[in-house]
Amino acid sequence: MASTSALPSSSASSLVGPSSIPAPSPSSNTPPSTTSPPQKKKLIGWQHSAAGSLGGMAGAIVTSPFDVVKTRLQSDLFRHSAQPLKDAATAVPARTGIRGTLWQFVDTVYLIRRIGVEEGWKALYKGLGPSLVGIIPARAINFYFYPTSKAYLAKQFPNAPTEKAGQTSEDSPLIHLSAAVIAGIMTSTGTNPIWVVKTRLQLSARKRTPSAVAASIPAASSPLPKTIASSAAALARSATASSATTATTSAAAAASLAPPAGARAPVSALTMTMDIIRKEGFVGLYRGLSASYLGVSEGVIQWVLYERFKRIGATSTSSLEQQPLLSYIGSIVGASGGAKAVASLITYPHEVIRTRLRQPAINGVVKYNGLLQTLRLVVKEEGVANLYGGLTAHMFRVVPNAACMFLIYELVAAKLTAAA
Template sequence: MSSTSALASSSASSLVGASSSSSISSSSPSSSTPPSTASPPQKKKLVGWQHSAAGSLGGMTGAIVTSPFDVVKTRLQSDLFRHSVQPLKDTAKAVTARTGISGTLWQFVDTVYLIRRIGVEEGWKALYKGLGPSLVGIIPARAINFYFYPTSKAYLAKQFPNAPTEKAGQTAEDSPLIHLSAAVIAGIMTSTGTNPIWVVKTRLQLSARKKPPGIPSASIPATSSLLPKTIANSVAALAQSTSASTSTVATSTAASAAAPAATRASVSPALAMTMDIIRKEGIVGLYRGLSASYLGVSEGVIQWVLYERFKRIGKTTTSSLDQQSLLSYVGSIVGASGGAKAVASLITYPHEVIRTRLRQPAINGVVKYNGLLQTLRLVMKEEGVASLYGGLTAHMFRVVPNAACMFLIYELVAGKLTAAA
C-alpha cells in the first residue's frame, strides 16, 4: 500500500514537472531572449555586387552630366594650354592682379569662357572628349570603390568590435576610425585598378583640334584683348592648337574614320591612344601619375568620413525614402554628398594638378614632369603656388554635382534593391 502511494506520488510529481516544463517552453520564444528584450528584425543588408551596381550607375550618370567641366578642368590644370603664347606687355599691364574673392570670380569667368571657346574652335562635341574612356573607367572605378568601402567597413567592424564610437549604443560600423580605414582600402584598390584608363582619358582631353576650315568660327585674338592672363593664354593656345596636335591624334582620327559609326566617336581614339602610349612609353606609361593618385586617396577618405557624418546629421542613415518626403530625402543626400565632396576637394586639390602634369605627353621627346616631388617643385618654381589651384572652379563645378548625382542614385538604387531582397 505504501509502495503504491509512493508510485502515485512520483507519477503526479513527474506529470506536474512535465506540465510546468511544457508551459515554460511554450511561453518562451524560439530564441533564448526574453520577449521584452528581443531585438527588432534587422534590415537586410546588400551584398558586395549590389553596392557595386548601384555605385556604377550613379557614377556613370554623374560623368555624363558633368563631362564639359571635366575637359575644361583638365586643360586649365595643364601648362600646354596656359603658357603656349604670352600676352603682349600692354595687355599684361592692363590686367591687374586678381586675388582672393576677385580671383575666384575671374576663375569662374575663365571657366565659362573656355567652355565657349572650345565649342567655337573645336565644336561642341569636343566638350565630351575623353567621355568614352571616362565611362569605361567610371564603371570599374565606382564598382571597386563602392564594393570595397562597405565590405571593408563590415569586415573591420567584425575584426575590431570595440572600435571607438562617438555615442553610446553605436556599433563598430559607426566608428569614424572604421570609416577612415575602409575608405583608405577602397581608395588604394580603385586607384591601382583604374589608373591606365585615366591616363588615356587625360591624353585625349589634352589633344586639341580645330574644326575643318569650311566651318565658320568667331576668333578672338588674345593679343588684342584685355582679358585676364589665364583667359588670354587659354584662348591663344586654342587658336593655335592645330600646330600643337600630335601625330597620335591624327592616327586616331584616321582609325576613327574607318571604324563603324557606333564606335568611331570614342572607342577607336581611346584604343589608338592606348597603343601609342604603350609603343612610346611601355606599360609603365599607363601608370604615370599613380603616385599622385595614391596621394589623392586622402580626398576619398575625407569624402567618405564626412559623408557618413553629414548623413547622420541629416538623419538619413535610419530614414528611407518610404519614411520621409521625396524632397527631404533628396535634399539630405544631395547636401551630405555635395558638401563632403566640396570640403574634400578644396583640401586636397593640388594633387589633381600634379597628377595631370604627370600624365601629360612628352614634348619633342622630352618628358618634363617625371616625379611627384619634382613636379611639385617645378610648378611652384616656374608658375607659383597659385598654379596648384589652376582649374579649381571648373573642378568644383564638375565634382560637386557629380558626387551629389552619384550618391543620390546610389542610395535610391540601393534602397530599391534592399526592398526587393
C-alpha cells in the same frame, strides 16, 4: 482543488475583461520576428558595386564638359588658351586673392565657349568614352571595397571607439577612415590606365579650319560676347586669307598643343592606348599613380564626412521607406555634395600634379617625371596659385557629380534592399 490550482493562470484574463481575452492567442501564435522591429537587410558586395556604377555613370555624363575644361586648366599646355582676347594695350589684371578666384569663373566659362567655337561642341565630351568605361570598374571597386571593408573591420575590431553610446563599431570614424583607405588604394591601382588615356584624349586639341570657325560664329548668333565674337571672326578671316608663311606660323603655334611629333592625332581611346604603349611602354599607362595614391586622402575625407553629414542631416528614420522622399533626397544630396566640396578644397593640388604627370611628351621630352619634382617645378615656374588651376571647373564638376552619384547609389541600394 484542481480548479483552484488553475486560478493563477486564468486570473489575469478575468481581471482585464473579455475584450482582451483574444490578445494572448495571437501573441502565442505569432513568431517573435514579426513583433520585434525587423532588422535592416544588408546588401552584398556586387549590389553595392552595381548601385555605385549606375550613380557614377550618370554623374559623369552630366558633368563631362566641366571635366574637359578642368583638365585643360590644370595643364600648362593650354594655359595661354584660357585667357580672353584683349587689346595689346590692356593690361591683364593680377589674378591673386579674391580677384584671382573670380577670374577662374571667367576662365571656365570662356574656355567652354572657346572649345565649342574652335573645336566644335562635341569636343566638350572628349574623353567621355574612357570616363564611362572607367566609371564602371572605378565605382564598382570603390563601392564594393568600402562597405565590405567596413563590415570586415567592424568584426575584427568590435571595440572600435564610437562617438555616441549605443553605436556599433561600424559607426566608428576609425573604421570609416580605414575602409576608405583600402577602397581608395584598390580603386587607384585598378583604374589608373583608364584615366591616363582619358587625360591624353582631353589634351589632344584638334582645331577646325579657319573657314569652319568663321562660319560657326556669325555676328548675330554667336554664343560669345560681342567683342570676343568680332575678334574671333576677324582672326578667322585673316587666317583664311593669309599666305603660306602665316599658315606655317600657325601650324608651328599649334604644334605645342598637338600630340607628339610624327604621330597622327588619335581619334579613339584604343588608338591613344596603343600610342602610349608603343612610345612609353606599359609603364606609361601608370603615369601619375603616385599622385593618385596621394589623392586617396580625398576619398578618405569624403567618405568620413559623408557618413557624418548623412547622420546629422537624417531625421529620426534614415531609410527611404520611413522618410518623405524629398527629405531623404535632400539629406543625401547635402551630405554627398558637402563632403565632396570640403574634400576637394583640401586636397586639390594633387589633381594638378597628376594631370601634369600624365601629359604627353613634347618633342620627345617628358617635362614632369615625379611627384616631388612636379610639385617643385610648378611652384618655381608658375607659383603656388597654379596648384589650384581649374579649381572652379573642378568644383562645378565634382560637387554635382558626387551628389548625383551618391543619390542614385542610395536609391538603388534601398530598392535592392527592399527586394531582398
